Amino acid sequence: MDNTPSPSDYNLNENIKLITLNDNVGIAKALNIGIDYVKEQSYKYCLLLDQDSEPDYKLVNGLTEFFNNKSDINDIALIAPSYFDKALGRNASFIQKNKYTMGRTLAMGEEPIEASYVITSGTLLNLSCYDKIGPMNEELFIDFVDIEWCLRANYKGYKILGLPWLRMEHEIGDKPVKFLGKEYVNHSAIRHYYYFRNVFMLLRMKHVPIQWKVSEVFKYIPRFIVYAFSTENKREQVLYMTKGMFHGIIGRFGKLRG
Template sequence: MASLSPGCGTVVVFFHPDPACVARANRYATLGPCAVVDNTPRRASAAELGLAADVHYIGNAANLGIATALNQGVAQLRALACDAALLFDQDSEPSAALWRGLVAALSDARAAGRRVAVVGPAYEDARLGGVAPFVRFGFPRLQRVPAEGSELVEIDFLITSGSCVNLHAWTDIGEMDEGLFIDFVDVEWCVRARRAGYAVLGAPWLRLAHALGGEPIRVLGRRYPSHGPVRHYYLFRNAVALIRRAYMPAAWKCNELLKMPARLVIYGIWLRPRSAHVTSALRGICDGLRGRSGPMPVRATRSDDT
C-alpha cells in the first residue's frame, strides 16, 4: 500500500483482539499515525499485544463503549496534528484502493470548497446479499441510494467503520455521544454534522467488506443481521433516547417507531434464547424512557456482545 496523506491517521478500536487484528493495526501504522484504543476488560501493554512501537496505544482496561474509544483515538490524532481520521473496526480489512480512495475523496471534496464532515464507502456483506445501498431518511421507509457511479453522493449517515472524518469539522460538530455507548452513535453524529452545515458523503465506487452483526437469520425469505441480547438492549434504549431528542429527523423517528414492534416479534420467535432477547429489548425501552445512558446496568447483563 502507498502511504497515506501526511495529515491523515487511523483509529482502530480493539475488543478482545486476535493476532490478525494486531497485524492489521501494525500495517496501518506503516501508512501514517495510528491510534489503537483497547476496550478489552483487562490491562495489557502494547508490547504484550505485539503492537509495533510506533502505534499509539490507549489501553482502557474496561469496555468504555465505541463512542468513548473513537473520541480518545481522534483526540490522539488531533494532538499529532492530523487533519483527517480513518476509523476502522478491529476486523475491517481495507483494500489499497479503499485507503487511497477515501483520502483522495475527502481531499478533493474539501479542495472543491465543500463543507464535508465525513466520506465513506459502500459496505459489502456477502451474508446479507452483497453491496448495501446508501441511506437517506424517509417515511414510511428509508430511501435506498444504490452504490453506483463515480460521483460522491449526499446521504444522511454512514456506518463508522471505513469512514474518513474531516477533523477540521470536529470542533464544530462535537465528539461522538459517549452516553449512547455503542448503537446509533454513527447515526446521531452524522445528524449533528448535517445540522452544523456539513455534508455526509458516500463514495459509491469504493467498497469495504464488513460483517454487520452476527450470523444473519432468515425471516420470511429475507436475511437480517443478528446480535446478542446485550446489543439489543442498546439498540432499543438508544432508539428511544434519540426519538426523544428534538433535533433528530422526524422521518428517522417514525421509521424507528415502526420497526420496534417488528424487531420484538423477530427476536421473540427466531432468536434463541427468546426470553433473553425480548427481556433485554424491553429493559432497553424502559431505560430509554428513564433517560439512562452509558453502559448497560450490571443487573441486566446476561450475555455476550457489547
C-alpha cells in the first residue's frame, strides 16, 4: 500500500502488487483497502507491516506455522510477535486488561500470551474472523486504529495472541523526549492532534473496557504537560493538542482539514 499523495516508482518485482492511493487516506482506510484485496485473492491470512518495521527472518514462517498447527483458530482474530522499540531501546510488553487497570506482561516464554491489544505492524490477521469483527474504523484516521479494532474483537469474543518467541524491531514515533528524568514516546504535532482527539471517540464506545478508559483519562493531562514543555516545537504542539481536544469533545472526526 502506498498511502501518500505522490506515489513513487519502487521498481518492484512483478510478483508484488502495489496499490497506490494517491492521497493520505489514513492508516485505517489504507488497511481496509489492502485487506479487502487480500480477501479477494482467497487467502486465509493477511500479514500487516509498516514500512519501517524490521521483522526477524523467522517471523512470517513462525506466524503461519502457529495458525497452521492449531486445530481450531475460529476464535483467534490475530497473532503478533514481541517487538523491540528502537526509539526507547527496550522490549515492549503485552498489554492485558486486569480487574482494575490495563496491566503489562513481559514478552517472555514459549507459550502464547493473550493480550487486549497489540500494534498493527507484524500481526497476522485471521481473515475468517475479520468480517465478523468488522473493518478498521476510518473515522479515527490514524491513532488508536489498532487498539480500537483489537478491543472490538475482544468484546465480540475473539482472542488477540502475542507470541513472545517471535521478534520484530519497530520504532514508535520520533526521537523520545525527556521530562523529569523519564523518557516518553514522541510524535509530530499533527499526530498528537489525532491522539488527543481520538481518546474521546474511544471513551464513547461501549466495547472499550472501563479499565482502558480510566487509564487513558489519568494519562491525558500528564501527556499534555509532557509534550507542551519537553518538545522543541512547543507552541505548535499545544495548538494541535488543544485543537484535538476540542474536536474530540464536539465529535469532529475523520481527516483533519486545513
